[in-house]
Amino acid sequence: MRRALNSFIESIPSSGIRKFFDIVAEMNDPEVISLGVGEPDFDTPWHVREEGIYSLTRGKTFYSPNAGLKELRDELSLFLKKKYELSYDPKDEIIVTVGGSEAIDLCFRAMLDPGDEVIIPEPAFVSYKPCVRLAGGVPVVIDLKNEDDFKLRPEDLEAAITDKTKIVFLNYPNNPTGAVMEREDLEPIAEIIKKHDLFVVSDEIYSELNYTGRRHVSIASFPGMRERTVVVSGFSKTFAMTGWRLGYAAAPAEIMKQMLKIHQYAIMCAPTTAQYAAIDALKNGDGDTAMMRDEYNNRRRYLLKRFRDMGIDCFEALGAFYVFPDISRFGLSSDEFAKRLLKEQKLAVVPGTAFGDCGEGHLRISYAYSLRDLKRALDRIEAFVKCLP
Amino acid sequence: MREKILELLEKNARMSAADIAACIGSDEKSVEAEIARLEDEHIICGYHAVIDWNRTNEEKADAFIEVKVSPQRGVGFDQIAERIWQYPEVSGIQLISGAFDFAVLIEGKSMREVAMFVSEKLSPIEGVLSTSTSFVLKNYKENGVVIERPKKDERLELS
Ligand SMILES: Cc1ncc(COP(=O)(O)O)c(C=O)c1O
Numbered sequence: 001m002r003r004a005l006n007s008f009i010e011s012i013p014s015s016g017i018r019k020f021f022d023i024v025a026e027m028n029d030p031e032v033i034s035l036g037v038g039e040p041d042f043d044t045p046w047h048v049r050e051e052g053i054y055s056l057t058r059g060k061t062f063y064s065p066n067a068g069l070k071e072l073r074d075e076l077s078l079f080l081k082k083k084y085e086l087s088y089d090p091k092d093e094i095i096v097t098v099g100g101s102e103a104i105d106l107c108f109r110a111m112l113d114p115g116d117e118v119i120i121p122e123p124a125f126v127s128y129k130p131c132v133r134l135a136g137g138v139p140v141v142i143d144l145k146n147e148d149d150f151k152l153r154p155e156d157l158e159a160a161i162t163d164k165t166k167i168v169f170l171n172y173p174n175n176p177t178g179a180v181m182e183r184e185d186l187e188p189i190a191e192i193i194k195k196h197d198l199f200v201v202s203d204e205i206y207s208e209l210n211y212t213g214r215r216h217v218s219i220a221s222f223p224g225m226r227e228r229t230v231v232v233s234g235f236s237k238t239f240a241m242t243g244w245r246l247g248y249a250a251a252p253a254e255i256m257k258q259m260l261k262i263h264q265y266a267i268m269c270a271p272t273t274a275q276y277a278a279i280d281a282l283k284n285g286d287g288d289t290a291m292m293r294d295e296y297n298n299r300r301r302y303l304l305k306r307f308r309d310m311g312i313d314c315f316e317a318l319g320a321f322y323v324f325p326d327i328s329r330f331g332l333s334s335d336e337f338a339k340r341l342l343k344e345q346k347l348a349v350v351p352g353t354a355f356g357d358c359g360e361g362h363l364r365i366s367y368a369y370s371l372r373d374l375k376r377a378l379d380r381i382e383a384f385v386k387c388l389p
Numbered sequence: 390m391r392e393k394i395l396e397l398l399e400k401n402a403r404m405s406a407a408d409i410a411a412c413i414g415s416d417e418k419s420v421e422a423e424i425a426r427l428e429d430e431h432i433i434c435g436y437h438a439v440i441d442w443n444r445t446n447e448e449k450a451d452a453f454i455e456v457k458v459s460p461q462r463g464v465g466f467d468q469i470a471e472r473i474w475q476y477p478e479v480s481g482i483q484l485i486s487g488a489f490d491f492a493v494l495i496e497g498k499s500m501r502e503v504a505m506f507v508s509e510k511l512s513p514i515e516g517v518l519s520t521s522t523s524f525v526l527k528n529y530k531e532n533g534v535v536i537e538r539p540k541k542d543e544r545l546e547l548s
Contacts, residue, residue, distance in 0.1 A: 021546040038548035125548070175548070298397070298412035305411035348546075371401075375408065 012133060015126045016354025020338065024348045034348040035377050038175060040240035040321070041368045042295075045288040048239060048281045055276035062272060066264045068096025068248070069275045075282040076248055084207070084218045086231065088250040095260055096270045096278075100205045100234035100247035101127060102263070107201045107230045107249065108135035108167075110258040116166040118201075121152045122356030123324070123364075125175045125203070140165070143358035146326055149315055150179035154188040161192070167199045170219060173206035173319020176355045176364035178300075180210060180319040183217045190222045200229040205247070206320040208238040208289050211297045220250075227252050230259075235274075237320075238289055239281040244274035296321050299367040299374055306378045310385060321368045324352065328361030330388045338363060344387070345380035390415060394423055395432070400533070402436035439534045449496065451525040452503045454511065456491040457518040466490065469516045478506050489521070500524060 017036070024032060043049075067073060073090035080086040088094050097103040104127060108118065114136040120128050121142045129139040142160050144150045157168065168189075172181040181189075193200055200219055207216040220229035234247030247270075249259065263269075281288075300317065307314040307325050314325040327337050334351035341347050350366075352359025367374060393413045397404055406420040413420075427433040442449045458469050466484050473493060474482050481494035493511070497503035507522050529537045 015547075017546055017548065024546070034546060036546040037544045038546075039544055041542070041544070301414050302408065302411040350546075371404075371408070371412070 009134075012130050017126060017350055020350055020354060021348065023339070024342065027342070029346060032342065032346045032348055033373065033377055033380075035365050035367075035369060035374070036348050036350050037366055037368055038322075039242040039368060040237060040292065041370065042240040042292050044239065044241050044244070044277070045281070045285060047284060048241070048277045048288075051280035052244075052273045052277035055273055060272055060276055064096075064269045064272045064275055066269050067092075067094065067260055068270055069272075069279070072096055072275050072279050072282075075279055076250070079282050080231070080250060084204075084216060085221045086218055086250065087226075089253070092253045093256050094248060094250050095256060095263060096275060097234075097247045097249060097263065098245045098267055098270050099236060100203060100232050102267065102270075103232040103234070103247050103249035103259075104128065104201070104203060105131050105134075106259040106262050107232065107251075107255075108132050108137055109262050110255060111167060111199060111201075111230075112137035113166075115164060117162060117164040118167040118169055119157065119160050119165060120169045121171075123150070123174075123176050123352060123359040123362070124169075124355055125171060126354065128169055128171075128203075137166070138164070141356060141358075143356070144177070144179075145358075146313075146315055146362075150174060150177040150324070151181050151185050152189060154192055157189060157192055161196050161198070165196065165198055167201055168193055169201050169203070171203040171205075173210055173216070174322075175206065175320050176322050176350070176352070176359070177315075177324040178317020178320050178322045179315075180212055181217075182212065182214065186217060186219050187222065190219055190225050193228065194224050198228065200225070201232060202229055203232045205233050206237050207233060209293055209296060209321060210319045211293070211300060212318050230255060235278050235281060239278075239285050240288075240292065241274070241278070241281065244271065244277060246270055246274040246278050296367060299369075299371055302371060303365065303367055303374060303378065306382075310382050312381075312385065321366060323365050323367065324359075324362050325365065326362055330385065332388075334360055334362055341381065341384050345384045347377050347380040347384075390419075390423060391427065391432075394420060395427070398424075398433065398436075402438075437532075439532050439536070441528070441536045443528070448498055450498065450500045450503050451528075452495045452497070452500075452507075453523045453525065454491075454493040454495060454507060455489040455521040455523075456493055456511070457489045457520075458491065458516045459518055461516060464516060469514065472514050473511065476506070476510060478503075478510075 073094045076094050077088055077090040080088055108131050112135045117138045117140045118132045119140050121144050132139045140160055142156050202219055210216045220226050220231050230249055230251040232249050235241040303323050304314055312325050314323055317323045334353050338349055338351040350364040352362030397409050407417045410417045410420045460466050470482055473479055478495050480496045483492045485492050495503050507520055512520055
């Protein structure tokens, strides 16, 4: 029989998170607890679920327009304006997608010519590099450093730019580090991007989970940046709606037109029920997001304190729901550390290397878990490091 | 700091001062002192476990009683309420607006015991006009905790 598969696809590795948790699954040990999940532990707010149910009761079971329900795009436009001072026309600059995940894929496919380079600061969420490659682009990695608080430094960006560079990818607040880039951090980056005539894809899916006490700043709100930025976000983290599979992108009409074409042929439209629920989330979900943010923030402070007390260096993550402690001083690789932690203390965490080589020496700890679970888990880490030389 | 401590304790009264301090970015000593003050000021009035007695061998009968009263000169609602709350069987009593005056929660060992309490102790109180007793058949949620169905983590490690 002929080979069924595309050899390029075969060459793309599967996610490092998956790989590690395949080991956990194999152990099949009920004693194992995990801090590995990257989705909220909260249920979708009930009024949002109720709205989804109500849409079904009313028989809203058909396709929506390709770009998403008009009312949802209107609400998104208002939301982006109110929260981040971004102006996008709901008519032709906003698309509702199957999660932020689809929106990321659309950006690359709509914008990259073969061989175009995309600069990806790592540690980074696992999907960016494969999506760039699937779209014919070439990922160029910048290694971010703990001592820079995992922010992208202008000189590192400048050094990574070549005549093939087309897109700079940003993800702040960041998965897996929890790093945030503030206005003054982003300004010099924006200048470089304009100077070299580049584009930005900015994954701002954690924008509402920001513990700086200041508002999230989108690079698209800077002068001259709107026309060269695609903002990607979604409902998964802000409203605890991962399973609904709903995200969105906002971009200048010219780029959006091509993204919409791919979406139209590959997806048709995002789930209609989820879109009705999402309208309610945007209209009435502010209090829920605030409640979750407060709770995450308590847990974040708790974890940072515990790591500090254990003598483990952990930079102060100010966003998302992850901390990224530095375990290099124990002389184990992050993979060894995570595997031994799993075997000896039955705690599963993701090795930093799942998010790029420069994640070496770190672990990603998710705090999308109750304080009770976090306490138990941290006790296990404490017991583990006590036994290390 | 007060409000933050209260919010955390309201969710979990067993949370240690050290853990509260870590969560709110304070230190253990200050949290302990603040909790002591909150207790002294009777803002924190008690600490209770939320128990699903149905999962134990203990027999319980809870009832919710609507009580209508006629407050008389010199004997306002508060005095009548006190005559009711002094009974240990009464686990809660509130003055409410609407068709009746007090909502009284009784925790008894059996329906018979509750019925006896209502007919022999509650009804005869001076000023009580009428009572209407409703037995609790099933407890779904109490103090913000869903009793009926323990929460299970169904998430997968994907992202
Ligand atoms: C940084 C980041 N971007 C995008 C996504 C995708 O989210 P979704 O497709 O559920 O919107 C995730 C999910 O974990 C993420 O962490």
